[in-house]
Amino acid sequence: MATLELKNIVKRFKGQTVLDDLTLSVADGRTLVLFGPSGAGKTVLLRLIAGVIDPDEGRVLIGGEDMADVDAEYRGIGMAFQNFALFPHMTAFENIASPLQARKVSQGSIRAGVEKVARLLKIDHVLSHRPKALSNGQKQRTALARALVASPPLLLLDDPLRNVDAKLRFEMRLELPRLLADRGATVIYVTQDYKEAMALGDRIAVMNEGRLCQLGTPEQIYREPADMEIARLFGDPTINLLDVKPARDGRGVSVGLSGVQVYLPDAPREAVGRDCVIGLRPEALSFVEEGAAGAFPVTVEAETPLNEKTVTLVRTARGREILVSRPAGTPGPAEGEAFIAVDGASALLFDRISGERFGANRTIPFRRGEAA
Incomplete structure (x- = not known):
């Protein structure tokens, strides 16, 4: 079980608050999209969930367990970073296989798992290449494959389609929801592309300047924006x-x-x-x-x-x-x-003065029949 709860999270760097009293929860097996402009705090929040950095205030709970004293490698998280973070001396195959190698999975299972996810992401033809021989799009898909291959219960995806060409990005918007659903993982997905957010999220958390501006389903965010900026x-x-x-x-x-x-x-x-x-x-x-x-x-x-x-x-x-x-x-x-x-x-x-929509609800509850 990989429910995620963030309770009153505060993070500061050099006296500047980059996450400000942020509270969120994501149900097991659901996809939450973090959407907002550059500098909103989305990537910092992912790194904090992953355990790369610690909150100054607040708690991170995964499956109901407080992560305060749990190191990153023991949180059961798969993550695809915005900057790829591939090992330069390893081939694409070896990069993707690294989470399985760490678990001491059999060589046959490693090969089958890597080849399966590589085919899904259309990089099976470059598995023998090192990162310097890959295009940016291939690097990004290799990082995504590495995050997916071990089927972790919690996936953190930091704008994984940013450097993918337009045709493949469109295809992946259609393919990724099924691919993620097949793995049953709880997913936190960061993007600045509203179409991607609408296509991939069960819910969308709109962030700006370290704050949660609105939380709801894609349809609710579109039809009931909390303010003019979100609209x-x-x-x-x-x-x-x-x-x-x-x-x-x-x-x-x-x-x-x-x-x-x-x-x-x-x-x-x-x-x-x-x-x-x-x-x-x-x-x-x-x-x-x-x-x-x-x-x-x-x-x-x-x-x-x-x-x-x-x-x-x-x-x-x-x-x-x-x-x-x-x-x-x-x-x-x-x-x-x-x-x-x-x-x-x-x-x-x-x-006209505040920009707030009359009757707006910043956190829109799920209605009967919607995904929880």
């Missing part, structure tokens, strides 16, 4: 953010967009009359005919096909730019005057 980080094209002041009448709460009142069925009461920012995902906007409910006028500035979707840049009557996304091949204006409508139920309202 910006998740989504391509990025979310539209427009200044508004919600008002209430007999029909409900609405905001003015290009002189048209757009009603928001789920708008919180506390937002009424306050300076707000409305967040509109590009896919929540659609081109409609003039006179349609909630339709407001725009001018089409540019259109960009992006494989599975088409993104259109439009300008409102007040000169504000908005991105509209629709599935590729569906009709839409390429220039001139047009009208768009908002899916009001999916609109997000943020406080």
Whole structure:
């Protein structure tokens, strides 16, 4: 069993706090993605879990056992570092095999285990090469294979696809969840790529400046971001953010967009009359005919096909730019005057000063039927 609990973790370097009262838990066999910008403290947290460094305050528990007096080599952890950390004098085969060698596994089992994981990661053809003869992508996959080969109960993966080419990265996003699930390990996965975070995590922990900003499932983080910064980080094209002041009448709460009142069925009461920012995902906007409910006028500035979707840049009557996304091949204006409508139920309202979303929950509990 490899449940992981982090309780009130604090870590300082030279008086600077890099992890600030961080509390997290990961259930046995689940994957938690640590997501955030460079310098958020993600890698420091991994090294602390691994036992490479110690917390100044707080506790790390693995399988319910406090790791305070347990050295790194006895924690039952597999880790793939961002900087590869391969032994330069060893071949790729020997690097991958090293955890099995340390356990004194039979030579036949070592060869079978190494070859199996190498095939999965598409590096079986370079097993005889030393690190200096490998590309960065091959080095990264060799480090990942070494972390996986012994099937440790807890896996720490520090941005393992960063140096992999785009085609293989896409393939690995599809393959890694199955590969990790087959091993039944509890996984902590670090990335700065929101698509990777959405594809791989049972839950996502959004970090910034050593703090936990939000914790939830990928869908919850995307649909219920705690603040504007998190909303910006998740989504391509990025979310539209427009200044508004919600008002209430007999029909409900609405905001003015290009002189048209757009009603928001789920708008919180506390937002009424306050300076707000409305967040509109590009896919929540659609081109409609003039006179349609909630339709407001725009001018089409540019259109960009992006494989599975088409993104259109439009300008409102007040000169504000908005991105509209629709599935590729569906009709839409390429220039001139047009009208768009908002899916009001999916609109997000943020406080203009604090950036907080009205009604936000920083730690979103699992709902019935979701992975724990």
